[in-house]
Amino acid sequence: MKDKLIILFLSTLSLFIGSCHNATEPDDGQVMLTGKIVFTSSFSGETIIYTINPDGTDLKQLVTAPVITFGSPKWSPDGTQIAFLGRSPYTSYGAIYLMNADGSNVHLLPVVPGNLADARFPEWSPDGNKIAFTNFSFNVEYNVIVSLTDGNVLNLTNNNNKIIDNYPKWSPDGEKIAFLSNRDYINDNDKRTDLYIMDANGKNVKRLTEIGGNLNYVWYPPDQSIILSVNDVNGNKANKGIYKIDTTGNIRILYGQKGPDGLAVSNDGKHLVFSTSGQLTVINLPVVTSDIQVIFPTNATDLRFRPVAWSSDDKALLVLSSDYGSNHFYLDMINIYTNKDNRTLKRLLENDKIWGADWHK
Numbered sequence: 001m002k003d004k005l006i007i008l009f010l011s012t013l014s015l016f017i018g019s020c021h022n023a024t025e026p027d028d029g030q031v032m033l034t035g036k037i038v039f040t041s042s043f044s045g046e047t048i049i050y051t052i053n054p055d056g057t058d059l060k061q062l063v064t065a066p067v068i069t070f071g072s073p074k075w076s077p078d079g080t081q082i083a084f085l086g087r088s089p090y091t092s093y094g095a096i097y098l099m100n101a102d103g104s105n106v107h108l109l110p111v112v113p114g115n116l117a118d119a120r121f122p123e124w125s126p127d128g129n130k131i132a133f134t135n136f137s138f139n140v141e142y143n144v145i146v147s148l149t150d151g152n153v154l155n156l157t158n159n160n161n162k163i164i165d166n167y168p169k170w171s172p173d174g175e176k177i178a179f180l181s182n183r184d185y186i187n188d189n190d191k192r193t194d195l196y197i198m199d200a201n202g203k204n205v206k207r208l209t210e211i212g213g214n215l216n217y218v219w220y221p222p223d224q225s226i227i228l229s230v231n232d233v234n235g236n237k238a239n240k241g242i243y244k245i246d247t248t249g250n251i252r253i254l255y256g257q258k259g260p261d262g263l264a265v266s267n268d269g270k271h272l273v274f275s276t277s278g279q280l281t282v283i284n285l286p287v288v289t290s291d292i293q294v295i296f297p298t299n300a301t302d303l304r305f306r307p308v309a310w311s312s313d314d315k316a317l318l319v320l321s322s323d324y325g326s327n328h329f330y331l332d333m334i335n336i337y338t339n340k341d342n343r344t345l346k347r348l349l350e351n352d353k354i355w356g357a358d359w360h361k
Contacts, residue, residue: 039357062103075360093118156202162186172221222269264307312361328352
């Protein structure tokens with residue numbers, strides 16, 4: 001598999017020219033800040049889910065006692081519901097809840113109590129009719145799908161107590177599910193993982209990488225491929241960088257330097273933003289050039305960033321930011337269409353205890 005890693009740094013193109021418009025070229029300065037942001041915060045002393053407009057107005061608390069929230073809020077594709085992680089009423093573990101966009105009708109995901117004791121990482125199917133998630137029960141982690149139309153529960157991966165399958169994500173067309181797993185490293189007693197893919201019914205599981213690193217990934221909608229970031233784990237040297245992988249396992253490298261963190265693809269599919277060395281960096285897609293552009297800040301700082309999502313017009317970025325070494329995150333917006341030297345963070349809340357966010361535009 002490693003011999004498939006082809007280093008492609010083309011040097012003959014400028015970043016974002018022609019059809020790949022320069023993502024940082026100033027225009028009229030107007031940004032479409034539409035929709036709602038949902039996020040989890042503990043600035044009140046307990047973990048609570050809120051919504052806020054992308055301009056920082058209309059802050060609303062959604063979930064109150066007796067539901068104890070843990071985090072991971074996710075909008076449904078149509079923006080009418082939110083899935084989130086809360087404490088199960090049956091155990092001390094986490095469970096997945098659903099609620100309406102205004103915080104009403106809070107209820108557990110319809111599963112059999114006890115069989116799915118600890119759930120995490122909820123992911124909506126593209127049609128909004130199913131939710132995939134990772135179940136943790138008796139030291140086993142495996143991926144599960146629950147149908148919201150009939151309550152049917154499908155166990156996608158049946159594991160022994162050494163295999164950890166997690167972070168399931170639907171392909172844009174809903175036909176496939178990707179996930180991370182240590183199943184080929186269970187005798188190594190470490191946390192190395194690789195990327196796998198399967199049909200949405202759990203069949204035809206295929207290993208896509210033999211990298212064995214600390215992985216993060218997103219789907220790339222224009223061609224149903226996957227963009228993967230790789231870092232070392234537990235001292236094991238991995239092929240650090242960012243890769244683009246199709247569903248047959250063909251791999252090419254997009255960015256060959258260490259430390260990429262967080263991935264967000266623009267709505268038009270032309271740009272990928274990620275964080276590295278205290279800066280936000282953009283490369284163009286699908287063709288990568290040697291002209292990799294730092295968009296904020298121009299000089300390395302003690303801040304670190306986690307990209308969340310692009311605005312609907314791809315002119316602004318929602319990010320979580322924190323001081324280096326801190327696990328407390330702010331919720332910030334960056335207008336990348338302003339002049340490069342004048343870009344600043346717009347802090348949506350003067351609070352640094354944001355644990356997760358999602359933006360429905």
